Amino acid sequence: MKQSNREVAEATGDVGRTMADTTYRRLRNDIVTGRLGAGSKLKLEGLAGIYEVGMSPLREALTRLVGDLLVVSEGQRGFWVAPLSLDELDDISRVRALIETEALNLAIRNGNSSWEAAVRQAFEALTEIESRLPQTTEPLDPEMVEDWERANRAFHAALVSASGSPMLTRLREQLYQQSERYRRVSLNASRRWRNVHDEHAAIFDATMQRNALKAARMTELHMSRTAEEVRRAMQQLAADVASLTERENAGDA
Amino acid sequence: MKQSNREVAEATGDVGRTMADTTYRRLRNDIVTGRLGAGSKLKLEGLAGIYEVGMSPLREALTRLVGDLLVVSEGQRGFWVAPLSLDELDDISRVRALIETEALNLAIRNGNSSWEAAVRQAFEALTEIESRLPQTTEPLDPEMVEDWERANRAFHAALVSASGSPMLTRLREQLYQQSERYRRVSLNASRRWRNVHDEHAAIFDATMQRNALKAARMTELHMSRTAEEVRRAMQQLAADVASLTERENAGDA
DNA sequence: CTGTCAAATAATATCGAAAATATTTGGTGA
DNA sequence: TCACCAAATATTTTCGATATTATTTGACAG
Incomplete structure (x- = not known):
């Protein structure tokens, strides 16, 4: 054939x-x-x-x-x-929290055992990678960053994969991608790694307990903390650029 | 110059x-x-x-x-x-309600007097048009349908225009357009006009009273009722097609 | 009759150049 | 020196033809 x-x-x-x-x-x-x-x-x-x-x-x-x-x-x-801005970072983070908590809520209500298994599997893969991340302030291996990004994306996607709403899924993906772009700015800039594994574990635990309210709260916390980290990195970056420009101008004069 | x-x-x-x-x-x-x-x-x-x-x-x-x-x-x-389906209609309606109530909530919190004036103006324009709509089952004047669509769109946009969130605004517009497309199916099919002015008035009143909770409930009600109307029209349409097909097959045999 | 295959046809996707528009440059007059 | 303008340049947008891919047709074998 x-x-x-x-x-x-x-x-x-x-x-x-x-x-x-x-x-x-x-x-x-x-x-x-x-x-x-x-x-x-x-x-x-x-x-x-x-x-x-x-x-x-x-x-x-x-x-x-x-x-x-x-x-x-x-x-x-x-x-x-597209330019990046602090205002947009806030906007995206808040809307993403809205969408993601709604989707997670639905997934917790609708998810069956195969969803649970997929979430657990994604969490374990993420845990494995996060345990290997340098605790100190070392130069981040770009390949490891890519691995973590992939695992992080897969974990968050798995959590809400049983929402049953194609539209929420689509919006969530769009917003996730926006967030990722901002997050990478802070990664490239600060070269420091925020320990997020506890936050992921908290979301995972609440989800497995089917505690939708707690899962939503943990998700919101995770996102607002991440946004705060990115915000700091962007402000630092802006300050660096400003002082550099000043020095250049001084040199020209 | x-x-x-x-x-x-x-x-x-x-x-x-x-x-x-x-x-x-x-x-x-x-x-x-x-x-x-x-x-x-x-x-x-x-x-x-x-x-x-x-x-x-x-x-x-x-x-x-x-x-x-x-x-x-x-x-x-x-x-x-893009095809239309009952499942997608439900999905869109629910997500739209989520986004729209969130945006309205923010607008009620943030809106100033010029927002209030814009909402009132849009509501009055819509009221004027809705009062002229035929109460009986007459053939709908296409131009009047266009006028109503425009005013309805403007009213719902004005309500949330003070949300302060470009992202919510954008998502709301996308979802509004999806809903409009479904709504027009029921308009074209049923040729009947559901009286929605009371629902619009209820949303307007709650908003002007800055009662976010009530405004959200009225918005959800408005949307679920509209979705129900569209659902009926689509089912009727599907039934018509089915019986027509059956008759054709009988003719062939 | 039925499934398979290749040729013929139809449709989409892509390229590269021409047309339309925007931006920069350099000159002129106030 | 500055504003203004037009020519020169750079860039985007569009067209129409070609290449690529999908679909249909029709012949043939099992």
Whole structure:
């Protein structure tokens, strides 16, 4: 029995992969990780060269990213990496807490044993990685950061995976990605690691006990603390830039 | 003092209008109003002809609509108007209630007197239109439907305009649009008008009294009732289609 | 008849150049 | 020196043709 191209593609998981789609993912990654800096101009010709792609798929990818709030555009003036701001950090954090607690609440109500197993598995994987993280102020291994990001994302996704609401799931993912982008700023800037394992454990425990109220409170706490950490890092960064600019101006004068 | 082209464009409000943008709005309107039926295939060449536009801006418009959940796409297979379903109706209604009550709560806490004035003005405009609506089962004047849709949208937007949260505002708009699309199905199908003015008045009164809890309850009630109405219309529609199909099959046999 | 395959057809996705628009540069007059 | 303007340049947007992929058709074997 010979397989059609489509069947092969489905089996290997790259069905319908287009240039636009691939470029979208690459750009998204480069923005979330900070390789493309907040606020920087995205010149089309330049990007087309770098990502080896034509205008049409490139613009399609950028248009999708505008929808994700990772890119901003102005007609006839082009595209920029979306700027970061303290106000937006607060806004995102609060709305994300709203969505995430609602989704977790539903998941706790609806989740069956296979959901429980998936949550436990994701938590254990995360625990394993967090236990290996340096307790001291060492330079963070970029690969370890990626591993942790993946595990953290998987844990939070698993928690709410039984919400039964595709719309909440979608909104949660969008907001998670926004948060991740802000979080990575603080990681890159402060080079310090906040111990979050206790917070994850508290959320996990409350969830396994099916204590929705406590799980929501722990989730809110986790998010507000993370936001606070990011806020500090961003303020520090802004202060650094300011003093650097001042010194430069002094040098010029 | 001569104005630059850009300044003129800013004054007239059509700054940066591109083909992609115009086509996006036209397509969006045609989908929300139902002129492009749920689930129908969107063939690129056909659309390019109808909207008199090339491939690039057309695809860009469709890509934006995918982000709005008004269109679905599959790589290498193209675009379809997003289907409608009862499950999705429930999902959207519930999440919209969550977002909208949160935003209204914030607006009631933060709103100043100019917000109050804007809400009152929007409510009065809506009241005026709703008072003119036929009480009997008459054929609905399409122009009046448009007027009502505009006023209804403006009223609900005014209510939450002081939430102070750009993210909530954005999510609310997306969800409002989804709801509108479902609502129009029931309008087109049932040809009957549910009297919603009392519900709007209840929301308005509670809001003006700064009674956040009551305003939220009235909002939830308004939305669940609307969803129920749409649900009935969709079920009726499905039943009609089924009996029609049956008759056709009987004719063939 | 039924499933399979390849050729023919239809549709989508992509490229690269042309058109439209924005921005910068450099010159002129007040 | 400054504001203004137009030419030169840079950039975005759009078009239309080509390449790629999916779908349909129809012939053939089992």
